[in-house]
Amino acid sequence: MKHYLGVDVGTYETKGVIVTGDGRIVAQAARPHQMIVPQPGWAEHDAERDWWGDFVFVTRKMLAESRIDPASIAAIGASAIGPCVLPVDSDGNPLMNGILYGVDTRATAEIAELNAAIGEDVILERCRNALSTQAAGPKMLWLKRNRPEIYAKAHKFLNSTSFINFRLTGAYAIDHYSAGNSTPYYLPGKLGWSDELAPGTIPMERMADLYWTTDVIGHVTARAAEETGLARGTPVIAGTIDAAAEAVSVGVTEPGQMMMMYGSTIFIIEITAEQVREASLWYSPWLFKGQHAAMAGVSTAGTLTHWFRRVMASDLSPADAIRVLNDEAMASPPGANGLVVLPYFSGALTPLFDPQAKGMVFGLDLTHTRGDMFRACLEGIAQATRHIIETYEKAGQPPREVFAVGGGTRSKVWSQAISDSCNVVQQLREKSWGASFGDAFLAALAVGDAKPGDMAVWNPVVAEIRPDPAKREIYDRLYARFRGIHEAVKPYR
Incomplete structure (x- = not known):
């Protein structure tokens, strides 16, 4: 019997699955790790320990x-998480920790510099993306300016998936979807790397080779086989960023279908029939040639619940904390007895693109409980998500179907607040193991053992979360306050 291996490295955990040709999971494993925050605004992973080390651990x-x-x-x-930036030497060894995605805001000066030099309109027209902290390009430039000794030794700039694949095969590879986040050095119109918008800044030969996600980039080497226990010569695909694999895991395959991922961030992907030119969303070619994707995200979602548990619920055991907090939040009414939380604890991604945005709890008095505060955090994430859904609608891309996935969907308060706030029906698939399941499916596609529509068999829809019309007025009022408070506090952050 044939099997397919999928492994995904997330912000706080790595997960792996081995599945059969009909999507039956026959093995699964997970390993936690931590995000490294050396100083405010920075976010990193140890590539050896957290990326390759975790891959080896869960596979074995x-x-x-x-x-x-x-x-x-x-x-x-x-x-794996992305877009990330990891400089490696000529032997593929990391020269520093990997710089993470939009939660790392260190390159704001480089963003401003590139915008001024190129022009924001030109960047949007040529790259289909506005520059933001999510972009990998400015972080490469930050290394050049602030870590010249590392930059001088950098043979390649890899992302997290690229590094894992290099260790498996010896190939420097990146898929087009991941590369599309490297503004301003990837041009969708050319489906390739280019420094024509920023000549003389970053040499293009330091970028990984481009592939489509299901292209086989190489085979497991003898050394990788020894480390992982895998068979030498096993085909390895280019893979992708975790959110895209998560979308695959819930069957997002056609224009108008949207994946809403409840993870360390809220990350949203909608497949579109054409390139979307909208400064308040991200664009990238989709995993397969000829398809497109519009993306958005709330930078602090699951990370906010992690923070709340650590700071506000240290009396609870780690095993029980989230369950207890959700029970306490259920006891608080919609609207959290007047509390409003701005969830911008790591700045704001789409549609605000404001790395200086700050988190806030507004409206506290002596009657409020921990349950009120936790509910307000979840509702704040939901209100930020509503802002994103409105942006898709403004861009002429309202979602036709929404598929929800991720650990946060197990929170009835959080998932219901999303449906109520955004006025969307969320469909839930049977399996919620996430991106690693999507990775295994992509591997099966790559070798001709599956077709895109087979996900309906691999992972059927089993439930829906529908908006409650009775709560619409409550959440409309909350949303007006949410947006108003953010604008009001801007001068004081």
Whole structure:
């Protein structure tokens, strides 16, 4: 029997699955890790420990516990957080920690510099993206300006998936979807790297080779086989960023279908029939040639619940904390007894693109409980998500179907607040293991053992979260206050 391996490295956890040709999960494993925050506005991972180390750990664990013959694995797919920037030397060794996605806001000066030099309109027209903290390009430039000794030794700039794949195959590879986040050095019109918008800044030969997501980039080397327990010669696909693999895992395949991922961030992907030119959204080619995607995100979602648990619920055991907090939030009414939380604890991504935005709890008095505060945090994330959905509508891309995925969907308060605030029906698939499941499916696609529509069999829809009309007025009032408070506090941050 053939099997397919998928591994995904998230912000706080790595997950892996081994599945059969009909999507049955026969092995799974997970390993937690931490985000490194050396100073405010920075976010990093240790690439050796958190990316490759986790891949090796979960793969060996699954093989050992399932006793599956490694030779039965027909293909391997990996995904990881992104866009990230990891400079490596000529042997592929990391020269520093990996710089993470939009939660890392260190390159604001470089963003301003590139905008001034190129022109914001030109960047949007040529790259289909406004420059923001989500872009990898300014972070490469930050390294050049602030870590010249590292920059001088950098043979390649990789992202997280690229690094894992290099360790597996020895190939420097990146998929077009991931590369599309490297504004201003990736031009969608050319489907390729180019420094014509910023000549003389970053040499293009330092970029990884471009592939489509399901292209086989190489095969497991003897060294990687020894480290991981995989069979030498197993095909490895280019893979992608975790959110895209997550969208695959819930069957987002056609224009108008949207994935809403409840993770460390809220990340949203909608497949579109054409390139979307909207400064308040991100654009990238989709995983397959000829398709497009419009993306958006709330930078602090699951990370906000992690923060709340650590700071406000240290009396609870880690195993029970989130369950207890959700129970307490359920006891608080919609609107959290007047509390409003701005969830911009790591700045604001789409549609505000404001790295200086700050988190805030407004309206506290002596009657409020911890449950009120936790509910207000979840509702704040929901209101920021509503702002994003309105942006899609303004761009002429209202979602036709919304598929929700991620650990946060297990919170009835959070998921219902999203549907009520955004006025959308969220569909839930049977399996919620996430991006690693999508990786395994992409691996099966790559070797011709699956078709895109097969996800309906691999992972059928089993439930819906529908908006409650009775709560619409409450959340409309809350949304007006939410937006108004953000604008009011801007001068004081």
